[in-house]
Amino acid sequence: MDRPKVKGWSYPKSIDQFPMGSTCKSDHLTSINAGWRTVKPVIDQEVCINCLKCFLVCPDGAIDKSSKELEIDYDFCKGCGICAFECPVNAIKMIEEVK
Amino acid sequence: MLKLNAHTITNKEYFYGHKACGGCGESLALRHAMKILGENSFAALPAGCMAAVSFIYPNMAFTTNAMITPFAATASVASGIAAGLKALGIENTQTIGIAGDGGTADIGFQALSGAIDRNADIIFITTDNEAYMNTGIQKSGLTPYGTKTTTSPAGENLPGSITQKKNMFEIVAAHGITYAATASVGYIEDFLKKVQKAKDTKGTSYIQVFVPCPTGWGYPANETVSLAKAVVDSGLWYLAEYENGEFMLNKNPKEFTSAKDYLKKQSRFKHLNDADIEYIEEQRDKKWEIMRRKWNY
Ligand SMILES: Cc1ncc(C[n+]2csc(CCOP(=O)(O)OP(=O)(O)O)c2C)c(N)n1
Ligand code: SF4
Ligand code: SF4
Ligand code: SF4
Ligand SMILES: [Mg+2]
Numbered sequence: 001m002d003r004p005k006v007k008g009w010s011y012p013k014s015i016d017q018f019p020m021g022s023t024c025k026s027d028h029l030t031s032i033n034a035g036w037r038t039v040k041p042v043i044d045q046e047v048c049i050n051c052l053k054c055f056l057v058c059p060d061g062a063i064d065k066s067s068k069e070l071e072i073d074y075d076f077c078k079g080c081g082i083c084a085f086e087c088p089v090n091a092i093k094m095i096e097e098v099k
Numbered sequence: 100m101l102k103l104n105a106h107t108i109t110n111k112e113y114f115y116g117h118k119a120c121g122g123c124g125e126s127l128a129l130r131h132a133m134k135i136l137g138e139n140s141f142a143a144l145p146a147g148c149m150a151a152v153s154f155i156y157p158n159m160a161f162t163t164n165a166m167i168t169p170f171a172a173t174a175s176v177a178s179g180i181a182a183g184l185k186a187l188g189i190e191n192t193q194t195i196g197i198a199g200d201g202g203t204a205d206i207g208f209q210a211l212s213g214a215i216d217r218n219a220d221i222i223f224i225t226t227d228n229e230a231y232m233n234t235g236i237q238k239s240g241l242t243p244y245g246t247k248t249t250t251s252p253a254g255e256n257l258p259g260s261i262t263q264k265k266n267m268f269e270i271v272a273a274h275g276i277t278y279a280a281t282a283s284v285g286y287i288e289d290f291l292k293k294v295q296k297a298k299d300t301k302g303t304s305y306i307q308v309f310v311p312c313p314t315g316w317g318y319p320a321n322e323t324v325s326l327a328k329a330v331v332d333s334g335l336w337y338l339a340e341y342e343n344g345e346f347m348l349n350k351n352p353k354e355f356t357s358a359k360d361y362l363k364k365q366s367r368f369k370h371l372n373d374a375d376i377e378y379i380e381e382q383r384d385k386k387w388e389i390m391r392r393k394w395n396y
Contacts (some may be wrong), residue, residue, distance in 0.1 A: 059126045064233060078122075080320040080321060081122070082122055085321040094234050
């Protein structure tokens, strides 16, 4: 999986540690989005025909195609269900998240 | 030109970990635009959902250089970035302005017009979700007739918005711009191709991409891409380009799919009656009659 990762970050402890204005390095994620999900997509690799439609339509880029089998970055998938809706062979099931 | 599709585009993400609503069409368009523009791009975004979901200090969703501009100044800031890069002798970069429909057709209009006039070397992408979403669904110049928003309520006296969608694509073309196009996240390969064309264009280029918004339009989040396809198939939006002074229709459906089916999937159009829908279809047919008569396809 090749996806940006959450970077370490600690809040400034004193005023002189704050930057001038709210600027920061790019590629600077400080929190994940997994908690937004009520359902999560699970790919049935047996059914998948590797058409990559799900990779194409995900607004969050959470589906990674760099390995032989597709991988979902559950840190950043929001469970919107577009991938499952668009999959031509119904290889993706949306299953309820359990805490 | 290499065919751009899910198999050929990069796996790398340049716009990631943003806080847009699940199923947001606008973020899907940005994700793909950034894949084509890549590492050496400099993005300027005004206020709007995409700025609001990416720059939540210290969380930064762009992996490239990007900044928020004053609302009216997207194209000016982008022009300035491009000029600055040139002055510094930094080569092989791409500067891009990315604004919403409000940030383009209303508030950012004069800056865009000026940039095209100067032929600034930038790409301007309009992510058109047909209203001011980030402030809670107000009508913009690109909101189509019959849309219920918080400033164009639907009731006994009004069918929602009573104005037509402003013809931004042709207004931009009328400047004699080098390259302009319309697109939709229902046809992502077509959009990728157009971003690549814009990238290869020296001077100003403009792409207006149709991006459904589940939160503002009222439909299940998993239908974003299918709605963005339905709007094109039903003729309520069109895929076109303007190049070398000529218009080109990229898709000319023999028969339109049902406009009613497209409209009734969304709560912003739930109130429309058959007469309203007939009126919308009439306006659509008029537009297509002109496009088919005057444009290439
Ligand atoms: C000068 C100025 N006027 C108004 C606002 C408030 N404002 C912030 S975002 C926004 C809506 C933007 O709508 P649009 O450009 O369509 O982008 P969307 O949020 O729909 O992506 C407005 C009105 C502002 N930030 N600055
Ligand atoms: S859309 Fe379905 S079949 Fe295609 S790659 Fe994704 S899971 Fe596999
Ligand atoms: S559920 Fe939505 S966010 Fe998650 S992988 Fe599918 S399309 Fe992407
Ligand atoms: S309100 Fe609409 S445009 Fe804004 S982030 Fe949510 S889905 Fe996207
Ligand atoms: Mg908008």
